[in-house]
Amino acid sequence: MANQPLRALIIEDEEDDVALLLRELRKCGYEVDEAHVDTAEALERALQTSSAWQIILSDYTMPSFDGMAALQMVRRYDKDVPFIFVSGTIGEELAVRAVRSGAQDYILKDNLTRLSAAVPRELREAEIHRKQHEAEQHIQYLANYDELTNLPNRNLYQYRLHQLVTQADQDGQRVGLVLIRLDRFHELSSSLGIQSGDKLLRAFAKRLEDTVAHRGFVARLDSDQFAVILTGQTRRDELIAGCISLYHRFSEPVEVSGYALRINPSVGISLFPDDADKPEGLHGNAALAMQKVIRRGGSSHLFYSPELRRLRDERLNLERELSTVTENNGFTLHYQPQIELSSRRIVAAEALIRWHHPEHGSIRPDQFIPIAEETGHILTIGEWVLEQACREANSWPVRHGEQNIRVAVNFSAFQFRQPDMAKSVEALLERLQLPPHRLEIEITETALMQDPDTALPILKRLRDKGVSISLDDFGTGYSSLSHLKRFPVNMLKIDQSFICDIPDDRDSVEITRAIIAMTARLNIDVIAEGVETKQQAEFLGNEGCGLVQGYLFSRPLPANELTKLLASPNPFKQI
Template sequence: MVDINQRSSILIVDDSPLNVKGLFKILHHSGFIVSVANSGENALLEIKNTLPDLILLDVVMVGMNGFETCRHLKADPATQDIPVIFISALDEATNKAECFAVGGVDYITKPFAAEEVLARVRHQLALRAAKIEIERLNQELEARVRLRTLQLEAVNRQLQQEISDRHQVQEQLVYSALHDALTHLPNRTLLMERLEMALQRVKRYPDHLFAVLFIDLDRFKTINDSLGHQVGDRLLLAIAHQLQQLVRSTDTVARLGGDEFIILLDPIQDINDAIRVAERIHTQLRSPLQLASREVFIGASIGIAASATHYQQGSELLRDADIAMYRAKEQGKARYEIFDRAMYAEAIQKLQIENDLRQAAVGQEFHLNYQPIVSLDTGKIIGFEALLRWLHPERGLISPSQFIPIAEETGLVVPIGEWVLFTACSQMKQWQTKFSHPPAKISVNLSLKQLREPDFLEKIDRILTETEIAGESLNLELTESMLMDNVEELIFVLGQLRARNIRLSIDDFGTGYSSLSYLHRFPIDYLKVDRAFISELALVANLVRLQPQLFP
């Protein structure tokens, strides 16, 4: 293996100070020399002074975006060999494909995991170092061969041995460049080579069929975080071994990184062959794995894409299998989905919504509706709930059910949620100033991502100070499922909110865990019971009334 110099220089190109700070901390603490550029234009100027060994390049930036910046780098002979790893909050197959099309070598999805960032950075630095080392070794070897040909036969025999050793080193380097370091499965590079070969066979023989299975492990992050990375690595090794046992020798099992695996089934008779493999995988994963004296249960979401003559590149097949895999996750995980063109259209629409969502705040397209909260005892309005609405300049009013999940996935829900909180509190202050009997409280929905922000409480304090309203005028609403994630940390944050006299409520109670027994652990003031929960209680009451003999 090639030794990576920990003093390698890395340029971070990102216009988000928060992202830059996180990446800088990860890389600097690991011994790398780190420089920063806050735009594509500044990056090109910075590189003229010092050529970095690797570039971390954000996709979405004001001005020149990451793709355009990368094209400039690859067009310049002085910088075209510098590896570029793209970083983005969007984990879409179409976005990944464009990253590789413009010359990127890898892709990291926000939010960052330090282990993944370091693994990908070191991997690309190792590949670059391997290439340089091979070139140096070849040059050195040629010079030594020319010199040793003038020497005695004994010296020549020694030289031949050295040549043999160099070839072994080179073969090892090539192997390392084409295989995953942990599982020794083919990596992305080797997989793409085999995918392109399979596509060439389809072009020569239109009846030739193959399929790609995109496999993403469910709950892997939970297992990795709770049991440790060593157990997580053992789990990946075990899964890699199982997948290899479930396919033929002509098939390819590859690891893209993290908990993502690809199976290339080549050839197949029809799509049912791919379905049977997916079902075998699910059957195999129903049995627990014994790791570190623990039984670990893991599932997998699988996307299937079959070959067709319209595919021109292997990355297109990989993209479509990835889209199908995400559909499987959305449908409940531990299942498979077969790609169809409707999925691609939906992915494109989703990408468009995300792009528009990023511009919505700038264009002031968001507004709040205030739904009155009425006391059943007095019939008077006692408060309002702030409801976020998006009026798109071209598409009109977009339903929250369409854009809120995308905002959650991309992390945009954090700045949007802060805007909602500030705007609602400002409106509350206006009511308090204008009316002698203003509403008692304003209710605002919170996202779990907001609660996880390290400066969440500081933001709350700042908003209350700037809008000049007291904590008792604010009610924050959480969903029932949020109470099941990182309970101890959540209890602490909620306790800090109650210490500020902020009221807390659970929205749509009855749609999730629906257990009253765990509520005593949380400082909750109100429950907003879901209609479905009440209707089920009403159904039971009617059964008791109509057929009392069933309920002794």
């Protein structure tokens, strides 16, 4: 069996004693790679030139050197390397003192056979200590660094942010905090695979480090979020320019696995001391700006402003109140009539939710509906709107010889994600004794395409029961003939963005004309919303658009006013 290699440093002034030590170590089964020294200067050089000594054997008393001094010198370089005194003169009292000072053992020169037990024991102990030390270092690393990118993590980021802000305050300098969220990262990672996703993160992290370099500090805060702390600036305009320059650098394509991937980030920026005088406030403000960018659709940057905090506080208040507003009867429904152009008769009414706040007055749907969708309150609100609209529709008067009008209710994408939605609608209609043909469900193209495989069977089931299906805001989303052929749609609503410029804008005219012609060929009814002038109504009628709604005929009305309007004989005959 081959001897075990051993790197040994021997501190000894007698050549014969060195030879005896080496012979005994070889007898113990070691192939010794050694150096021996006998002065402080030589020991210093040996410790400086190599950190791989596995064991150190030292005489205690030498003419020009002292063993205890040698021990202290060794421990300055390496606290764990085994250090054994081998001496002919050391007494028991000195031996105890030596061990207490950091030596592992002492052996008398006339009993070198003890090396066979002492050396492997101390090597094993040193290996255990080394592994413990590595484990502690790794734990310390994990506590402060991200394993994937080797960037500082959130823990170290918080410490450094506090440190850098404190230092900047003392030096009269500014700090820029840039928070970054990689848009579509999880989508790309799912598409390309986990390994490519990791490569993308490492490539982006490397770009951050290279771009920032000595100008600041970079950290990875979460799976797709990073932070950059820019320092060393005293002028606000230079700091702002530096932040914007960083954003443009982040937005450049990243090369991963042969693909040039463009990940446009959502970036929020906050400046010290302009926006906050404490690290926590600086981070909170940058996060607020970043979240605003994300809600706007991402792929942009935004500097913090006090207006963002005011809007955030209003939003939080709305979130809290949305959870109870349905219970407190805070919502009401208004209805906008839908008119048949040929007869000027009301054939349906679209239910539109209204929230009258006791303190803030009327709150627009475009303010609270997005919040309701994000918080999940939209499901409760949607259930209330559907039931209230159906209940009130049951009380609408019917003129002699005319059919009951439909009630059109807007559904969100969240409602179509509920697997029992069709069953719930059927149960409600049965409970309220409202015929299915009197309900019209409106859903936007965008909402429909979020999960078409789930929505399709729900729509088919409801239409087969007699419920009308209307595709809202047509022309603004995923407009496609293939979608019209695939989905069971009874009616299209031409978006008001096309109607408002008719008949002056040629493009709007041609688009509207094409939609009307297409629906006629597909045997789908069409309704134009946002009709405000007689010229618009005349154009639509001439082109074959059968139904319209808009301010030309009526604004959305409270339920009691709609009831009065329905009781009037042909109120729009003169329009």
